[in-house]
Every structure is written in C-alpha cells, then in structure tokens.
Amino acid sequence: MVCETDFDVPVTFPVIDISLLSSEDELQKLSSVLRSCGCFQVIGHGISVEFLDKVREVAQQFFALPVEEKQKYSRAPNEAEGYGGDLVVSEDQVKDCCYRLSLRVFPEDQRRMHLWPENPADLGKTLHEYALKIRSVISDLSKVMARLLELEENSFLNQFGDRPALEAKFNFYPPCSRPEVFGAKPHLDRSGITVLLQDKEVEGLQVLVDGTWRTVPVIPHALVVNLGGLMQVMTNGMFKSPLHRVLTNASKLRMSVAVFDEPEAEKEIGPVDHLVNHTRPRLYRSVRNFTAFNYECFQKGKNSLEELRI
Numbered sequence: 001m002v003c004e005t006d007f008d009v010p011v012t013f014p015v016i017d018i019s020l021l022s023s024e025d026e027l028q029k030l031s032s033v034l035r036s037c038g039c040f041q042v043i044g045h046g047i048s049v050e051f052l053d054k055v056r057e058v059a060q061q062f063f064a065l066p067v068e069e070k071q072k073y074s075r076a077p078n079e080a081e082g083y084g085g086d087l088v089v090s091e092d093q094v095k096d097c098c099y100r101l102s103l104r105v106f107p108e109d110q111r112r113m114h115l116w117p118e119n120p121a122d123l124g125k126t127l128h129e130y131a132l133k134i135r136s137v138i139s140d141l142s143k144v145m146a147r148l149l150e151l152e153e154n155s156f157l158n159q160f161g162d163r164p165a166l167e168a169k170f171n172f173y174p175p176c177s178r179p180e181v182f183g184a185k186p187h188l189d190r191s192g193i194t195v196l197l198q199d200k201e202v203e204g205l206q207v208l209v210d211g212t213w214r215t216v217p218v219i220p221h222a223l224v225v226n227l228g229g230l231m232q233v234m235t236n237g238m239f240k241s242p243l244h245r246v247l248t249n250a251s252k253l254r255m256s257v258a259v260f261d262e263p264e265a266e267k268e269i270g271p272v273d274h275l276v277n278h279t280r281p282r283l284y285r286s287v288r289n290f291t292a293f294n295y296e297c298f299q300k301g302k303n304s305l306e307e308l309r310i
C-alpha cells in the first residue's frame, strides 16, 4: 500500500507506536504521513485488545436487537443523534447501505440519555470508558502534531474551546450485493481528528491517495486515525485530511466505531497564525459550525475544504 509524500518518498499507511513518540524515527514517520495521506494506524495506545473487543461486542449486540427495540432510539428528522439508516435528502439519492447509532459523549451534560440504548446493559458504561481513552489519544496526538509544526502544544486544542465535544458513531454495514452502493460515500470527516475502531476481520475502508483508492488493512489491536477537515484548516494545509469511503461486501457484514472531536458550538476555527506567512499565505477562511457546513457541501457533492479555500 503505497502513497507519495510531498517529497516523493513512498510510504505505506504507517503503523505508529504512540508510546514511542519520543523517538525521532517514529516522529518522522508521523510527520511524513500527516503531510501526505492524513491516515495511519496507531498502536501503543494503552487500550487492551480485550477492551477493544468489548466495544465491538456491545456494538454487535445492539445491532443484533430486533428492529422495534433499536427504533426506540431512532434519530428524529433533521437531528444528527440516534439510530437510523442513511438520511434521505433527495429523490435521486442512492442511499448508503449502513445503519448508524450516533451519540454525543462529551461534554457529559450534553448527553441525550433517551437515545442511549439500555440494551445491551453495559453499552453506556463501555462507551463512556472508551470515549475517555480515545479523548486522551486525541489530545496526545493533537499536542504532538502541534509540536511537529513548532507550535505551542495546545495550539489546536485551544481553538476547540474549554468544552469541546466528542461524538461516537457506531456503523453497521449489512451484506449488500449491489457493488454500486457504498457503505459510506466518499467524504471528509468534520472533526479535527477521527479515531476509528475497525471491524476485526472485514475490510471496507478506503482512502484516496494520489488519485487511487487504497484499502486500509485490518489490524485488530490498532486504531485508525483519519485527520478531519478542521485539522487541514488549522494547519493551513500542512497536514492533510483524507477523502475516504466504505465499500460494501456481498457476503459479510462489517462494523466500525468512529469517534470525532468537535469544537465548542459557535467557535470560529481558522489557520493558526504562526502557519501563515508570506511564503505560505493563508489558504482557508475561518469557519464556524464546520459539521453543518461539511455536511451541506457533502450533500451538494462539493468538497468543503475547496469551498473554504481563499
């Protein structure tokens, strides 16, 4: 699996050991992939494979419930949170073959508890614990990324405010025998950083690298990191947010759990001042409510980052 960096050095979707980020080699590997693909896998995150399996298990148990049970947590029209299939926004839309359960986990006082499944009984507790661990992975990565650009380590975290959000999305892709249908159409994430727990066996995630869709391999104990559009904006284009998609599989179902960080509502996010200068002029306008903007662009078939370009 090969992609070209800015400097024409071929790299794979690297596996980064984040417990080794004091080592120059590991930092270089990270720096190179952030500047080229924006997608990599992380080990050394301190989360046991048993716990990752527990997260997969509660997801699997929820999706295996009868439809009537899952529909107790249905997403309301025009709402982002809750359970449901792909949103229908136009008549000619080909729906993604995916059921999703989306929940805001942090800040805790913004949880909409009526949408949190009671069955399986330990889903809530498991999600809470998992989100705490992922929040710390995101925060560590965010600081290392700032340092790689010679910025103060909280430069990205500060932009998100004192009460940033963390959203979890459980994705369930049933087997689908229509290859023209996606599990998830090509999109950019609305986050700063997305951390994805892939299915333990079934591949499906692809990332666009230099015009070619590359499959992200399954590594059961690793977490996939995709940079979201906001990181590309904050770094003034130094780090890349990858376009990615999910293919369907005719015979096997697939699951994944994505966690996204988001700024406090109404926070304006823009390129960090230190990354704008006369050799590297400002590339992006600042943006509020990037989640809504990104989604609107996606529905219109536009690339949100291109739309923000000055």
Ligand SMILES: O=C(O)CCC(=O)C(=O)O
Residues within 6 Å of the ligand: 169, 171, 184, 189, 196, 198, 204, 205, 244, 245, 246, 255, 256, 258
């Ligand atoms: O299921 C996957 O592997 C990716 C899901 C994804 O891209 C998303 O939820 O934003």
Ligand SMILES: [Fe+2]
Residues within 6 Å of the ligand: 187, 188, 189, 244
């Ligand atoms: Fe995504």
